[in-house]
Amino acid sequence: FQLQASGGGTVQPGGSLRLSCAASGFTAAYYAVGWFRQAPGKEREWLSCISGAEDKTTYADSVKGRFSISRDKADNLVLLQMNNLSPEDTAVYYCATDALVRCPVLGGRKAYWGQGTQVTVSS
Numbered sequence: 001f002q003l004q005a006s007g008g009g010t011v012q013p014g015g016s017l018r019l020s021c022a023a024s025g026f027t028a029a030y031y032a033v034g035w036f037r038q039a040p041g042k043e044r045e046w047l048s049c050i051s052g053a054e055d056k057t058t059y060a061d062s063v064k065g066r067f068s069i070s071r072d073k074a075d076n077l078v079l080l081q082m083n084n085l086s087p088e089d090t091a092v093y094y095c096a097t098d099a100l101v102r103c104p105v106l107g108g109r110k111a112y113w114g115q116g117t118q119v120t121v122s123s
Helices: none
Strands: 001-005 009-011 017-024 033-038 045-050 056-058 066-073 078-082 091-097 118-120
Touching: 009 056, 017 033, 017 056, 017 091, 017 118, 033 078, 045 066, 045 078, 078 091
Parallel strands: 009 118
Antiparallel strands: 001 017, 017 078, 033 045, 033 091, 045 056, 066 078, 091 118
């Protein structure tokens, strides 16, 4: 199982970004995939999860209504659309899977992680 996150960058407050998590070595649609972030000096924060098979979605309160998780099954991707970004969203963003069908993705010792992608929100 391999994951690769991309799509980060610098955006102004109120702007949008779409992150992609590319899966290889497995069919991502069969498994739950989660997005996390870690800001400097802060603990890792879970953001969202999409379950395998049924594509049920869940969100942290901090991003609910602004972020949307989805799949591009043709390209074996999990996407995170981020809208109305604020400086508090600045962090390194990661995708991960525990190779299980249901959410949550706990991201423990047996999890598979993509390398992070930096998101900076600044004017």
